[in-house]
Amino acid sequence: MADAVAAEESAHSIPALLARNVQRFGGLPAYREKEFGIWQSWTWAEAAEEIRAMALGFLSLGVERGDYIAIIGRNRPAHYWAMVAAQMCGAIPVPLYQDAVAEEMAYVLENCGARFVICGDQEQVDKVVEVEDRIHHIQHVMYTDKRGMRKYDHSRMNALEDVQSEGRAGHYRYEEELSKRIAELTYDSTCVMLYTSGTTGKPKGVVLSNRNIIETAKNSVAFDRLTHNEEVLAYLPMAWVGDFIFSIGQAMWAGFTVNCPESPATMMTDLREIGPSYFFAPPRVFEGQLTNVMIRMEDAGRFKKKLFDHYMAVARKVGPNILDGKPVSFGQRLSYLLGNIFIYGPLKNTLGFSNIRVGYTAGEAIGPEIFDFYRSLGINLKQLYGQTEASVFITQQPDGQVRSDTVGVPSPGVEVKIGDNGEVFYRSPGTFVEYYKNPESTASTKDAEGWVATGDAGFFEEGSGHLRIIDRAKDVGKMADGRLFAPKYVENKLKFYPNILEAVVFGAGRDRCTAFINIDLTAVGNWAERNNIAYASYQELAGHPRVYAMIKSHIDEVNASVAQDPMLSGCQIHRFLILHKELDADDGEMTRTRKVRRNIVESKYADLIAALYDGRDSVYTETEVTYEDGRKGKITATLTLADAQVAPEQRMAAE
Amino acid sequence: MNDMSEGYVTADGRKIGGVLMEMKNITLKFGGVTAIQNISFDIRDGEIRAIIGPNGAGKSSMLNVISGFYVPTEGEVWFKGYKRGPMKPYQVAQLGIARTFQNIALFDGMSVLDNIMTGRLTLMKSGLLSQAMWWGGASKEEDEHREKVEKIIDFLEIQNIRKTPVGRLPYGLKKRVELARALAAEPKILLLDEPMAGMNVEEKEDMCRFILDVNDEFGTTIALIEHDMGVVMDLSDRVVVMDYGKKIGDGTPDEVRNSQEVIDAYLGVAHD
Numbered sequence: 001m002a003d004a005v006a007a008e009e010s011a012h013s014i015p016a017l018l019a020r021n022v023q024r025f026g027g028l029p030a031y032r033e034k035e036f037g038i039w040q041s042w043t044w045a046e047a048a049e050e051i052r053a054m055a056l057g058f059l060s061l062g063v064e065r066g067d068y069i070a071i072i073g074r075n076r077p078a079h080y081w082a083m084v085a086a087q088m089c090g091a092i093p094v095p096l097y098q099d100a101v102a103e104e105m106a107y108v109l110e111n112c113g114a115r116f117v118i119c120g121d122q123e124q125v126d127k128v129v130e131v132e133d134r135i136h137h138i139q140h141v142m143y144t145d146k147r148g149m150r151k152y153d154h155s156r157m158n159a160l161e162d163v164q165s166e167g168r169a170g171h172y173r174y175e176e177e178l179s180k181r182i183a184e185l186t187y188d189s190t191c192v193m194l195y196t197s198g199t200t201g202k203p204k205g206v207v208l209s210n211r212n213i214i215e216t217a218k219n220s221v222a223f224d225r226l227t228h229n230e231e232v233l234a235y236l237p238m239a240w241v242g243d244f245i246f247s248i249g250q251a252m253w254a255g256f257t258v259n260c261p262e263s264p265a266t267m268m269t270d271l272r273e274i275g276p277s278y279f280f281a282p283p284r285v286f287e288g289q290l291t292n293v294m295i296r297m298e299d300a301g302r303f304k305k306k307l308f309d310h311y312m313a314v315a316r317k318v319g320p321n322i323l324d325g326k327p328v329s330f331g332q333r334l335s336y337l338l339g340n341i342f343i344y345g346p347l348k349n350t351l352g353f354s355n356i357r358v359g360y361t362a363g364e365a366i367g368p369e370i371f372d373f374y375r376s377l378g379i380n381l382k383q384l385y386g387q388t389e390a391s392v393f394i395t396q397q398p399d400g401q402v403r404s405d406t407v408g409v410p411s412p413g414v415e416v417k418i419g420d421n422g423e424v425f426y427r428s429p430g431t432f433v434e435y436y437k438n439p440e441s442t443a444s445t446k447d448a449e450g451w452v453a454t455g456d457a458g459f460f461e462e463g464s465g466h467l468r469i470i471d472r473a474k475d476v477g478k479m480a481d482g483r484l485f486a487p488k489y490v491e492n493k494l495k496f497y498p499n500i501l502e503a504v505v506f507g508a509g510r511d512r513c514t515a516f517i518n519i520d521l522t523a524v525g526n527w528a529e530r531n532n533i534a535y536a537s538y539q540e541l542a543g544h545p546r547v548y549a550m551i552k553s554h555i556d557e558v559n560a561s562v563a564q565d566p567m568l569s570g571c572q573i574h575r576f577l578i579l580h581k582e583l584d585a586d587d588g589e590m591t592r593t594r595k596v597r598r599n600i601v602e603s604k605y606a607d608l609i610a611a612l613y614d615g616r617d618s619v620y621t622e623t624e625v626t627y628e629d630g631r632k633g634k635i636t637a638t639l640t641l642a643d644a645q646v647a648p649e650q651r652m653a654a655e
Numbered sequence: 656m657n658d659m660s661e662g663y664v665t666a667d668g669r670k671i672g673g674v675l676m677e678m679k680n681i682t683l684k685f686g687g688v689t690a691i692q693n694i695s696f697d698i699r700d701g702e703i704r705a706i707i708g709p710n711g712a713g714k715s716s717m718l719n720v721i722s723g724f725y726v727p728t729e730g731e732v733w734f735k736g737y738k739r740g741p742m743k744p745y746q747v748a749q750l751g752i753a754r755t756f757q758n759i760a761l762f763d764g765m766s767v768l769d770n771i772m773t774g775r776l777t778l779m780k781s782g783l784l785s786q787a788m789w790w791g792g793a794s795k796e797e798d799e800h801r802e803k804v805e806k807i808i809d810f811l812e813i814q815n816i817r818k819t820p821v822g823r824l825p826y827g828l829k830k831r832v833e834l835a836r837a838l839a840a841e842p843k844i845l846l847l848d849e850p851m852a853g854m855n856v857e858e859k860e861d862m863c864r865f866i867l868d869v870n871d872e873f874g875t876t877i878a879l880i881e882h883d884m885g886v887v888m889d890l891s892d893r894v895v896v897m898d899y900g901k902k903i904g905d906g907t908p909d910e911v912r913n914s915q916e917v918i919d920a921y922l923g924v925a926h927d
Contacts, residue, residue: 036805037817147810148868151667265815628857 013185013210015088017252022048025228025255031077034262034270042077044255050077052178054085054160056167059174061116061140061158065090065181068112068193072096072105072128073120075234075260078144078160080247082118087191090181091116094193094205095238097592098124099585101630104203106131108195112205112436113137118160121145125152187211192248193436194241196388197591205436206241206388215429216391217249219412223396224358228255230278231355235260235267240593241388242362246280249391271352279359283366284594286381288522289351290370291498295526311339312376319344319376324400344377353379360384360396362407363593365469365488367496371404383407385469389445389452390414391430395467406466416467422457423473475598477508483570485513487598490562490571497554498523502583504601505573506609512574514612516605517551518582524550539580539637548642551578555644563647572646575612577619579605580637586626612641662699665892672700674733675844675876676721681730683716690716691727692900698844703870703877705887708897709920714880715757715848717897721878722754722846723747735843748777751843755833755850757880763822767813767832768804770821774839775800807835810872811865827858831865838869845869847879851886859883863890884921888912896920 011017021030021044030044042050063069069086071093073079083093094112096105098120105127109117117138119125125143129152132138142160143149149159158166167174191210195203220226234247247258256278261270268289297308318332328336348354359374359381366383374381384396385407395416397408410416414428427450434442446452457476458469470476471488479485487505490513494503501520507513519542527550528535535541559572583589589601602609604623611619620638627633662672676698683691690713698704698721706714719725720732723742732739734750742750753774761770779786779800781793808814811831816824821832830850837845850866851859863886869875881887887894888908896904896911898920904911911917 036802036809037814038805147872148864150871151669262814263812269815 011214012187013087013182013189014084014191014213014248014252015182015185017214018044018048018051018084021252021255028228028255029257030251030255031080031258031260032274033077033260034266034273037262039259039273047077047081050164051081051084051088053164053167054081055088055178056170056174057163057165058085058089058091058116058167059177060166060170061163063089063091063116065184067091067116068094068114069116069118070094070096070109070112070114071118071238072098072124073118073144073238074098074264075236075238075243075247076120076144077258077260079118079120079238080234080258082142082160083192083248087185087189088178088182090184090189092190092193094195095244096195097237097239099237100127100592101586101626101628102127102130103630106134108203108205109138110135111203112193115139117141119143122148125149125157185210187214190433192244194239194244194388197240197593197595204438204441207433207436208241208391208430209433212391212430212432213245213249214253215413216245216393217253219429220245220393220396221250221254223398223412224278226250226254226256226278226358230254230256230357231274231276232256232258232278232280233261233267233271233274233276234258235264235271236280236282237592241392242280242386245392246278268352272350273352275352275355277355277357279353279356281359281361282363282593283361283370284364286361286366286370286374287495287498290373291520291523293347293351294498295523298526298530308343311343312373314339315344315376316372319378320372320402323375323378323380324402340378348377348379353377356380358382362386364595365492366404367492368404369496375402384411385467387454389432390426390428391432393430394424394426394428394454397466401464401466403466406461406464406468408467409465410467417451418459419453421473422459422470422476424454424456424458424467424469425451426454427451479507479513479570480509480511481570484567485571486568487513487571489568490515490558490573491596493558493561494554499527499550500554502596504583504596504598505571506602506612507571510613513571514609515555515573515576516601516608517555517576517578519547519551519578521582538582539635542578542580543637543640545640548578548640551576552642552644556647559644560647573644574646575641575643577608577612577639577641580621580639581623581625581635584625586628587624588626608639617641665702669701669871669892671702671892674698675700675735677733678717678720679731679733681717681720681727681732683713683720683725684728689900691720693730694895694897694900694902695730696895696902696905698876698878699893701870701874701876702892703866703879703890705891705894706878706880706897707882707884707887707894711899712897713900714897718754718846718848718878718880722752723750745777748840751841752846753837753840753842753844754846755830755837755848757848757852759826759829759833761821761829761833761836764820766818766820767824767835768808768817770832771804771807771835771839772800774836775804777840803841804835804839807838810838810868811835827854827861830854830858830862834862834865834869838873838875841873842875844876844878847877847881849880849882851881851883859886866890 011020026045027043029041030047032039032041069091071079071082086093096108117128128141141157142163144160146159187210189210191208191213193205193207195205236243251258259274261267314335318328318336321328356379359379362384382397382402386392386394393411395408396411414426416426419425431452455473456469457471457473458467461468471486475487477485485508490505491503494500499520502518504516505513555573562572563569585592590596607621618638618640622634622636625633625635664670674697679695681691681694706717708714720727726741781796785791785793851862870877894908894911896917904914904917
């Protein structure tokens with residue numbers, strides 16, 4: 001027992017936590033990955049051996065204290081091990097978004113000055129090789145997947161596996177040095193450097209210390225009472241702070257199992273096979289799943305459809321109350337129980353949510369209908385609010401106090417205050433150390449007392465003490481007549497329709513609002529199929545008159561709902577167009593975490609915005625697009641501009 | 656006789672071995688129609704060899720002769736230094752020749768996995784009875800074959816459709832499954848009949864990469880027919896050009912590209 005306490009106290013780094021977990025959970029699974037159709041698994045003891053071998057290998061390659069090691073690849077145990085192995089050597093892991101094009105990668109690699117890069121496969125190696133002639137500090141490239149790599153110049157390149165073998169072989173030479181380096185790690189050593197997605201401008205490197213990560217993990221694990229028995233599916237980008245907290249921070253602290261999918265495309269199947277007990281997904285994933293369920297139910301037989309509709313109505317009425325432990329009559333309980341046997345149970349199983357104890361969504365607002373759908377099935381889905389600079393957690397919803405329109409109460413150990421202009425500030429043990437090589441930004445974000453500006457406008461709700469976020473503080477503006485303009489508020493309402501994938505609303509400084517719409521190809525395509533609408537391309541479908549009519553009806557409904565809000569009634573959409581292409585991160589229109597870059601969209605499509613305000617019926621446009629391999633092309637289109645119906649505003653109705 | 660020892664080195668540094676298969680004065684007639692007229696060429700160990708030509712040039716017929724499906728009217732086919740006689744399809748497969756088809760020939764109702772497993776049929780040893788009864792070595796044997804098939808699934812990145820019935824797949828993926836099934840037979844030589852026909856640019860690029868990777872990783876010799884000139888020139892080590900059943904060119908992509916006869920066949924000249 002004394003040993004355990006001592007281990008707890010000395011666990012001031014991720015490698016130290018790893019050693020602790022080997023002692024405590026040695027024979028239990030730490031990592032799983034599906035490969036060749038089978039779930040391969042590693043116990044804590046086995047994982048620790050792999051990580052140590054990798055660290056020894058790094059030493060043999062000459063990794064120094066303070067080196068930056070970039071990691072570009074999908075979620076695989078080897079990549080998580082590489083991060084811990086880097087920490088063991090006193091180096092700092094820097095995970096990168098694997099879908100970034102070479103150009104974006106070059107910026108980050110140059111900014112952190114990485115001497116070593118670990119690539120998932122040939123595709124990533126190619127990108128690194130492409131930028132290497134501009135960035136001269138890369139000394140060695142390692143790769144995980146060997147396919148197609150035979151013909152490369154291997155003078156400064158190795159398979160990660162071979163580096164591990166080298167480490168095992170050089171065990172006697174480097175063991176002492178490695179132990180020394182691990183012992184040097186303190187609570188204030190840098191744990192990881194993560195780049196912000198860069199909604200505005202260039203990404204910034206956020207330096208997070210062991211204290212940030214471990215304290216945050218400790219608090220959040222206690223908040224949701226997570227244990228070493230949890231199963232998580234690691235499928236979100238490794239460069240994103242959430243994945244680092246869930247798959248490394250919390251996994252190391254609580255000692256639970258991290259499961260890696262076979263490939264990004266098999267994620268849904270793998271989710272079903274693993275049945276995680278603790279799950280995180282951005283609203284987009286939940287929306288996509290719900291859309292799929294609904295599409296398949298449309299195709300189901302009449303009896304099945306009726307059964308589904310009946311029991312879903314029951315679920316919507318009593319499900320959330322049962323979950324929140326509120327009183328429910330015996331008859332309703334019985335009805336819900338039957339529904340669980342016929343519908344909810346099998347449905348949850350299909351979705352992979354049978355074992356979920358705690359589920360979180362964050363990053364964007366989630367539609368109330370979507371949120372309620374999952375909760376009514378008995379899935380404990382909650383919301384949290386966070387950012388990279390806070391090591392994720394700022395606020396989160398405790399069990400039993402879950403609502404779709406708030407983001408919860410301050411997380412344990414976090415202080416939150418609202419500034420004079422409505423901006424949300426926080427201070428916590430998870431607050432980042434600094435922006436790398438960027439003292440000005442650090443100073444303008446974090447004040448001397450440690451308060452960090454989130455850039456989001458919000459307020460605490462009277463009574464419940466829950467935080468509500470309105471919009472990005474800098475996006476909230478005024479319209480020409482001085483009424484409040486909060487684009488995100490309207491966009492979110494639009495995006496709750498399955499047919500609308502993305503919406504961008506304009507209107508700051510103007511007399512009325514207009515919008516760009518991106519249709520959701522899955523949902524609209526299926527609708528087209530059912531209604532015998534033929535189309536050859538995304539562009540053709542997007543421009544179809546009946547699609548326009550459908551989108552218009554959605555916008556009309558949103559306008560009616562926006563009109564109810566006396567503060568925001570000016571944000572009704574007067575005119576809109578459906579874009580001929582999806583907004584894409586490769587074109588810089590979105591961040592890698594799929595948030596719209598408003599100013600870039602505004603300048604890139606200035607001609608379309610102008611057309612929305614000058615009363616034309618259609619507009620011809622040329623758009624530059626970037627393909628996945630970085631080449632550029634051009635698409636042209638003639639877009640229809642359509643009017644939406646504007647509802648009478650609340651203040652008039654109230655008279 | 657054939658000199659098996661000679662070989663050459665490609666532009667990207669791959670070593671190509673001696674002659675694996677040789678066509679000697681092949682002529683193929685269907686009644687009055689002469690599909691192939693006195694064509695000779697060889698395929699070397701480890702190379703990617705393309706057969707190109709305009710529509711109706713006799714490319715598919717040539718591939719069928721190589722695969723042993725057609726017996727040439729005149730001429731000889733030599734494989735691994737032996738003259739090849741008429742063969743049954745399973746004998747072709749046992750020799751180490753596998754192919755894909757221009758018009759996909761998969762079992763629509765079966766899953767991708769099962770389709771690929773059929774590619775290993777000739778490699779399975781346990782008898783009908785023990786397989787049906789799940790007896791003795793049959794179960795163990797299936798595990799071993801499944802492992803090989805899973806490696807191919809991983810290689811061609813089709814894990815997500817492993818259990819999907821083939822009939823539900825889009826065209827581009829079916830082509831990939833067909834390639835997977837051909838690979839499952841662990842062929843010495845792989846014949847691809849228009850592997851990129853009807854694909855979009857991205858699918859073509861993927862397919863190109865898979866073909867190159869197969870050649871690189873497994874050392875499989877590849878003979879392919881393709882319409883898309885750009886693809887052929889990038890992909891192959893040597894090209895045979897056919898027109899009206901005759902061979903009008905043979906050499907590296909650069910040599911072929913600069914041959915006047917080939918340019919005429921593709922761009923068209925007035926025939927007298």
